[in-house]
Amino acid sequence: MSTYRWEKSSYSASSSNCVNIAAAEDGTMRLRESDDPSTVLAVRPGALRALIGAAKAELLPTSGW
Template sequence: MPDYQWRKSSYSGDASNCVCVALAPDGTVRLRDSKVPDVVVAVSPGALRAFVGGVKSRSRTGW
């Protein structure tokens, strides 16, 4: 696995179970769960923005 510069999500706070993100050289965003660090998901920045935006809008409306 490439050596990415992983950062813990700001939403994880001090929790030990968190989502980590990294920007890959090809411009995709890599995501992983700290509990399962060998499983990495690659998404485009636009897809990640759309996903986060959808989650935020649903949380405001109460689903």
């Protein structure tokens, strides 16, 4: 497994409960939850932009997960 330079959002403050993001050599982004750092998801930048855009526009369900 590659070593990634993980970053967290400035909105996370000092809390350890946050999502970390890193850029991978293959052009994808890596995401992980700080509570479970061994689980890493790979996502293409365009898909991540779409997800963040939908969240900002409040288009994602807030219950039923």
